[in-house]
Amino acid sequence: MKLVNRGYLIVKPTEKFKNWANATNSELFLSDVTSEASCYLIEEEFWDDDVLIEKYFKKICKQEFFPVSQDAESWPSIENTGDFLExxxxEIGSFVYDLLTKDLTRENA
Incomplete structure (x- = not known):
């Protein structure tokens, strides 16, 4: 087991996201937008959760909204962290462990 030099930011959709997703893309099954959270690796050391969310919320929104609709015009307007948290x-933490012996690989999202 190896400690990875990253922290994590886990993002899970709220009911408001689920309602938007189902209204926007009727072909989605409810489980497609609720089945699991996303885990984003972030800097290992951070001091303020709010500053961290402020730094990344726009990138995360793009990543989370795109699978529902590729049309950015149909995405909710997320202007600040308050909107994001709706x-x-x-969940934010600083310990990431790699349980596998195989090297990590990287793919662009």
Whole structure:
């Protein structure tokens, strides 16, 4: 087991996100937008959760909204962290462990 030099930000959709997703894309199954949270690796050391969310919320919104609709015009207007937290719950931590012996690989999202 190896300690990875990253922290994590877990993002899970709220009911407001689920309602938007189902209204926007009727072909989605409810489980497609609720089945699991997303885990984003972030800097290892951070001191203020609010500053961290402020730094990344726009990138995260793009990543989370795109699978529902590729048309950015149909996405909710997320202008600040308050708006972001209406659509997502978050959990932040600083310990990431790699349980596998195989090297990590990287793919662009």
């Amino acid at each position: 659509y997502f719950t978050t």
